[in-house]
Amino acid sequence: MRALLVDSSTPSGLRLGETADPEPARHEALVRVTATSLNYGEVAHRKEAPEGTVLGWDAAGVIERAAADGSGPAVGTPVVTLGEAGGWAELRAVHTGMLGVPPTGADPGALSTLPVAGASALRALRRIGDTLGRRILVTGATGGVGRYAVQLARLGGAYVIATTGDPGAHGDDLRALGAHQVVTEPADVAEPVHGVVDLVGGPQLVAAYDTLAAHGTLVSVGHVTGQPETFPFGALYGDAGRHDRSIVTFYLLERPDIGPDLTWLAHRLAAGDLDPQIAWRGGWDRAAEAIAALLDRRLHGKAVLKIG
Structure with missing residues (x-):
């Protein structure tokens, strides 16, 4: 061949x-x-x-x-x-x-x-849990996973906030996909969020974690910066009303059970629900x-x- x-x-x-x-x-x-x-x-x-x-x-x-x-x-x-x-x-x-x-x-x-980008976005949002009526932050949203994460979070009833290094160039595209708000970095997020799909890693992951509300979950998916995640002392304290916050990861190929997810995503794409x-x-x-x-x-x- x-x-x-x-x-x-x-x-x-x-x-x-x-x-x-x-x-x-x-x-x-x-x-x-x-x-x-x-x-x-x-x-x-x-x-x-x-x-x-x-x-x-x-x-x-x-x-x-x-x-x-x-x-x-x-x-x-x-x-x-x-x-x-x-x-x-x-x-x-x-x-x-x-x-x-x-x-x-x-x-x-x-x-x-769909396989890597769509399934990664879907499984990340599942790790966050219920998104209906929740505030979800997607960092590095202009990449393949990010664009699917924005769309799927919106389909799940979330208020979607997307970050991109150039909101002027990419803001309209992300809003067309379902983002309610487009900002440059997590520090620009005014109110706490219930979940984060982080596609950047490094210092931006640390900043995104700081946006989490109590019981919120950050799912680490991407690591494009190549930089370490260094948290300042006290960042992981469970005080100030923001306790029980989580950082989780997953490996897409860990178990051979992705088939039903790919079928579901393929039907949503064919129906025009996903771009x-x-x-x-x-x-x-x-x-x-x-x-x-x-x-x-x-x-x-x-x-x-x-x-x-």
């Missing part, structure tokens, strides 16, 4: 070449991939992978061979998939618990934006162009590659 392979000798760190077809385990389906979306984490660290590796977390396609154990969809079923690697190839072996089934006719490119916010589309022969735009922070939204 053809695939984007890690190749440190090229400027992009990738080359389009041939590699062996994957051999699915009994609980895995073989998927013919038609589209993949890029995530900053996998792109930023691509050159650390061994030569010849096929990377790629997100992919949409069609079942080529059903799982031998009888689980999962039948041959010919459109699917959206998540995995630790293998999405940047014509064929991918996927645990059937990591497969979502979209409605017939859904756009594979749009579907491919995939695709900022770049092209063939996989243009992967280097998409990667450069993503790493240079020139894309505010998702980059989608057509496979094959």
Whole structure:
């Protein structure tokens, strides 16, 4: 099969070449991939992978061979998939618990934006709990996860506050997605919030934690600053009426049970309840162009590659 392979000798760190077809385990389906979306984490660290590796977390396609154990969809079923690697190839072996089934006719490119970005946003909001009538802060909201978090929080009945480094440039877009308020940083939030989806890390996570009301939860998802989270003395005291506040994390691939979430997200996207916010589309022969735009922070939204 053809695939984007890690190749440190090229400027992009990738080359389009041939590699062996994957051999699915009994609980895995073989998927013919038609589209993949890029995530900053996998792109930023691509050159650390061994030569010849096929990377790629997100992919949409069609079942080529059903799982031998009888689980999962039948041959010919459109699917959206998540995995630790293998999405940047014509064929991918996927645990059937990591497969979502979209409605017939859904756009594979749009579907491919859902696994990491959409599912991370959904699970982060679940960790916060009930959002109906609550104030939810989303930091770093212009990225893929942030844009889905804003939309899902609004769908859940929250009053949504979004942060972005440039509200003048991105405020209208975030408000169109459902943000009630757009600010530059957590320190600009005037009233305590019930939950935070933090996609930045470092000092901004510390500042976001300070916005939490009593019993509030901050879910740490992103770490783009590369800086440590250093809390000043007293920041974790349970006094001043803001006690029992939590900081939690999760790992999206911890358990192979993401399939129902991907199915739900795919149906919401197909119904028009979610906007995939695709900022770049092209063939996989243009992967280097998409990667450069993503790493240079020139894309505010998702980059989608057509496979094959």
